[in-house]
Structures are given as C-alpha cells and as structure tokens.
Amino acid sequence: MHSNRDFAWLHLAFLLAVTLVPFSTAFLARYIQYHVAVIIYWLTIVLLGMVLLMSWRYARHARLVKDEMTADAHAAIEKEGIALER
Secondary structure, eight states: OOOOHHHHHHHHHHHHHHHHHHHHHHHHHHTTTSHHHHHHHHHHHHHHHHHHHHHHHHHHHTTOSOTTSOHHHHHHHHHHHHHHHO
C-alpha cells in the first residue's frame, strides 16, 4: 500500500478517535445507569468505524491499494465497513 498526505491525515483522525475510547469507556463505567453514557460510548465506536471506512474508500479512490488485491477482498472489506455504518 502506498500513502499520501491526505491518507496520513485520515489515519491521524482515526488515532484521535482512538484517544476518545478510554474517556467514553470510563464515562460508561461510572454512569452505566444512564442512556447518555451508552450513547456516547457507542458514538465513539461508530466514529472509529466510520473513519476506518473513509480511510479505506479514500485509499481505493486514490489508487493507494496494491493491484494484487482481488475483487473479493475489496468486497469483503467494503461489506465489513458498511456493516459498521448501520
């Protein structure tokens, strides 16, 4: 896989989202009885999935993925990403 500046920024956005996980998890642990805590936690998880899917789609669009990848592999990754969006 190749890279470029925009792809690196997408990965930095993913890492930023990863830094939210401990805070949302601690918030959930402390306020488990409140629906807001669950919503914040799941929004963090959804954000992670969306950034990964955006990263994958950008990599395909910018032709950063090696040509040796099969169409089945592309479809499987896309299917997993779509499942995360639901």
